[in-house]
Amino acid sequence: MVTLLEGGAYLLNGTEIIPDNQEAAAAVAAKTGKQMNKEEASKETISYGILKSHNTSGNMDSLKIKFDKLTSHDITFVGIIQTARASGLTKFPIPYVLTNCHNSLCAVGGTINEDDHLFGLTCAKKYGGVYVPPHQAVIHQFAREMMAGGGKMILGSDSHTRYGALGTMAMGEGGPELVKQLLNQTYDIKMPGVIGVYLTGEPVKGVGPQDVALAIIGAVFKNGYVKNKVMEFVGPGVERLSADFRIGIDVMTTETTCLSSIWKTDKEIEEFYEIHGRKDEYKELAPGEVAYYDGMICVDLSAVRPMIAMPFHPSNTYTIQEVNENLEDILDEVEKRAAVSLDGAVEYSLRDKVRNGKFCVDQGIIAGCAGGGFENICAAADILKGQYIGADEFTLSVYPASMPVYMELIKNGCAATILETGAVMKTAFCGPCFGAGDTPANNGFSIRHSTRNFPNREGSKLQNGQIASVALMDARSIAATAANKGVLTPATEFDGTFGKYKYHFDSKIYENRVFDSKGVADPDVEIHFGPNIKDWPAMCSLPENMVLQVVSEIHDPVTTTDELIPSGETSSYRSNPLGLAEFTLSRKDPAYVGRAKEIQKAQTAVMEGKCPVEEKPELAPVMGTIRKQYPDVGEGNIGFGSTIFAVKPGDGSAREQAASCQKVLGGWANIANEYATKRYRSNLINWGMLPFLIEEGELPFTNLDYLFIPGIRKAVEEEQGTITAYVVKEDGLKSFTLTLGDLTKEERRIILEGCLINYNRV
Template sequence: MDGVTLYDGGVYLLQGTTVVPQNDHEALIGLTGGVPNREEARRGTIAHGIMQAHNASGDESRLKVTFDCLTSHDITYVGIVQTAKASGLEKFPMPYVLTTCHNTLCAVGGTINEDDHLFGLSAAKHYGGIYVPPHMAVIHQYMREMMAGCGKMILGSDSHTRYGALGTMAIGEGGGELVKQLLGQTYDVATPDVVAVYLEGSCQPFVGPQDVALAIIGAVFSCGYVKNKVMEFVGPAVATMTTDFRNGVDVMTTETTCLSSIWRTDDDTRRYLADHGRADDYRQLDPAHVAYYDGCVRVDLSKIRPMIALPFHPSNVYTIDELNANPRDILAEVERAADKIAGRAGSLDLMSKVDAAGIHVQQGVIAGCAGGNYTNVMEAANALRGKSCGSGEFALSVYPSSQPVFADLVKKGAVYDLMQAGAIVRTAFCGPCFGAGDTPANNCLSVRHTTRNFPNREGSKPGNGQMSGVALMDARSIAATAAAGGVLTGADALDCWGDVPEHEFDATSYNNRVFCGFGCGKKEDPLVYGPNIKDWPQMEPLGENLLMQVCSKIMDPVTTTDELIPSGETSSYRSNPLGLAEFTLSRRDPEYVGRAKAFAAVEAQRLEGRLAAEVADAFSAAQQVEPAASLENTEMGSMIYAVKPGDGSAREQAASCQRVLGGVANIVEQYATKRYRSNVINWGMLPLQSDDAPQFEVGDYVFIPGVRKAVEAGKERFAGHIIRNGQVSGTIDLYMAPLTAAERQIILDGCLINFNRNKK
């Protein structure tokens, strides 16, 4: 990727300006008088200081973190509060922000989402929280404006929880990890590696934050360079970016699969925080004079060009110039990928969108925590002032990221300019990012300044013949495309950039509408339940032995959380565990739910002391392996196999839906993200891995004898006996990456709820 270089191995950063590879001893001696002590220099990163300031373990290599603040949106906060309530929650022990920006539409899928909103407000009143009503702000913009600060750590139940540009190490995890914080427990993780992102040069005026982010993602994702690590942004070019610009780059670090991010801070950070009424939250953060990093992503900003990430991943990156120079070959590759996803030929016809004028797109969207920032929208308005989006197929929607941003854009005339050009300006809403708003028509190409473009993400249903393509671009290039009537155009075609007046933040709308009740919970104020808000069903502890039926086998290189549990129209069932579970794998393996429910019925019969006829032969084969196996001591549950599941969202429902259907394990080659593996654990399933090719098919069984004692003893390797047609047909070597004592106990107890109940 032009402008982005990955170092092979660790580096030392000297005086914040000079990068020296760890093995270049001659240079190190010349610059420092010797070879620095690597372990001591590790302590010189910004990330190390923040992590250890929040670490209660007493062990620098193992973190036990208590966060300064929590945040959730309305797809996740009902389930989190319900889980914590079932586990004995008394009050929110730290600021917990409940934003209403995902399930904002009040009637989707036949349920009333406003019921969830009233539940969120009632929870804030009852337990002492902060509630942000619909249309006021997307989750991450509110946190930037009102909560983030230098040296803090924030945990959110949304994968794009990233506030590194404000000096905050933020992490997106599944709801179980937030429940632990609410109950006074810690976030336990091995201290992650830290990778420097060294910025030099300066961006061309037509280059925006999404261009920089996509260039980095394209360079690091496929090789896993920063997977589960912390990205630390340093170097002289940090100072060339405004904090609003940095926020736009930072939020996209999630798509690299890193754990968190942090940036050096400066006077612009100070100004941003002061302008938002929080001058006391500023602290200058810089690496030590000698700091060691476990890798380095070197970015020459001057070489970044307007970028596009084609379907179906933010790492499928080209420059817009490259695409326009060779559209037929590149788009043909996307069409082949679409056919594979949809399981049919001709699923997406992009070639018909190319003519002598260029590539025609049908939709543009600027929205959310990545695209809806003040600067992005203002730049788009400047580009479209006095122009027209046209009256053809192409349509442009713009969603400012918060009410204060929207209000300032109105005051400065930007909204007027956008509307006059034909753009539709909407309130703060995350819907376009996950398929609950501006869903494109079948066979359309949509360009978006949002966070993701996974298959299904924007609302397509490939299994039902509904297929569209989403490409990610910066707001500037989307505006240039709109000015060209929908012909794909890079921002470098226009000369109108950089004329952005200072943002004037005014918190009046928040002061008038946001409920701020931290520390003032009133138990006499009851939780308000709608008819679609259901409690979690009872879940069993782990059995002495485990007989698992393979209910899905997915051999795709990566399986996203959107495929494990779809977003979009399913959002209306997020507060109904069994109702939502009906959608599990529906866009990837539609038969999974029926198989899992059928095997859950087998387990229900076992609990009643009866052996279902359909499993009799498999159980007999299991007893040949372990003669002591009996109905009383052999749990039966479903299992899925996937090569690399869990890329994308933090939503815990990707795991909880499997669990409420009777799931007991995942077997994988590797987990795409730590957060998905954590979700599997917190819902009481075994996070199994295997280096063996899976010699089983859907409908086969895997029997693990003595599994409970093995987990109790801290064993990490297991033998899985494959049973087919009533016979043991082979074995598979299984293992679990190291677990903490608490994680082992959660699995033994059957889920985090049981774990906390049993502690009383």
């Protein structure tokens, strides 16, 4: 189904793989008549060409990328624009689309969600952007329909910013990276590795894009095969997939921890652009005659079978057949993994879902940027035709990804077919993906064609003793399960026929409702603010020396951004930095906020010109111990703050708040064995936090210990490779070593200034 080459590989004419070994160069020359080395052949990938055309550094080893377009949704755009305004924003320099697909319901927090929407509309008018009202489209569907272009690059403040199937290299990052683009700065990265994804065969009946995606994720997530690299989809199997099918695979590449994705393009993609009235945006993309890839994933599409990602991660994959045939063993394995993810906070069991030897689920959801596409829903309708979901516990909700998709489903009758079954059709909304919609009952089990299944992604709250869980599946198998009244069923058991539905895009829907400034700013427009929209608090520059208190210690193998700052219930507070910060680590370590605030008192005293020891007397013996070895450390040259340790933090969402919430509570650093994603590490840096690394093994400190880092400012300025830190003990200072990893010149300056806002004010 999915195999990985151990090393790199050459691809000849897009159809033949030659593994990189001692005979590779000779084999390439014999078949092509060309002498090609790795360096030359790596320039023949699609990825290299797109990155080169957007790089402004003149050095392809150290890229400074300027994107063509930007996109954000209503959980992120307020903070981004507020940061940019504080940094001197006067106009959006490139097209910037503000969608409203996350806080669409305006059901929590009184007026604050709609205040955010009006903030977005007035900013689109003032600075020259595009505003998509609630319920019109989820962020990524609108981008596919109206923003993507062959050979272009798009940056979005959502981790699933992926439009590679349409020939657009797109990346999801934290808000500060968009702020940089709004201020005519660049996205700075080293040249990423490029991994080929070589597709052969053709999917069997009943297999959908989520099945292929989950098969790939299961093969590459744990081993980091594509981490921070670009996935480039090639091979003869590509042409056997529709545009919608490719899009469905592509959006899930985020869950592999890759940096971005790109696909070769053909007539299918050209037709997609033509249908959407943008044929001139199509560009044929293909690797050169001889292209070199840093790794190769080989996927036999014909061998893929309906998949399920069991709780609580998209990489926890099995075939549905495996689950049904080995229920006891697999459920036992899932429950053991869940105990780690949930820290024993609640009792969790799936065995009560087994009835008469069958696994029964409580809810099905087909939604969002992954599941809400036209073909997915049409296929689900075909499976459900003439069936009904029953009058018991099981429910099914379907969310088309945009109003144009919804309209076409109404016109071709698929919406009526679905509604006749007892299922519900809803408007475009991302809530089921991040925990703000369709929460099941306690202990409920939901199968969803959406992007993630982390704990609480379905809306339950561990801190309140609630637990429900999500498994990821394709819309087709969700429909087959629904037709079977909730009994887990693969769509390959469907013995009917799938229709061939022609899609017609109704552009009038957007023309009549979406505000498009056409890039013209109106500086006279007054921005609409609400009582929940707050400015960022003042943040100081990096001190010469630093005392950090460890206020949380997390030893899970991976810590998600959902665990660092919860998703669903906090979404209404994303425009209020201090209000949102109250939720930091609330699911993982409820004591964190109080501890962080306590040590923050000392830094607040420093910033106000007061004595930190008077504000926090327990620091007196700490400073006494430090001064025995460093007598010059004291007033005017020291700062105080908090840090957390986590083994591998930052998997999942691009949300910058996972870092900024720590910062506004006085956080100065994270200490980790490894960072799960580039985007989380970038978020730390952009908020002036030190992304420390420590070698795996027994830690030299424990929770609540004080750490002293002398000369930290000088270390950052002078690009020191290693940093000597100390644990402050009663009997003296105990040294240990930290590193900061690679930092660009600009990243060092941001850390030194204390955050991106300060950096841009200098």
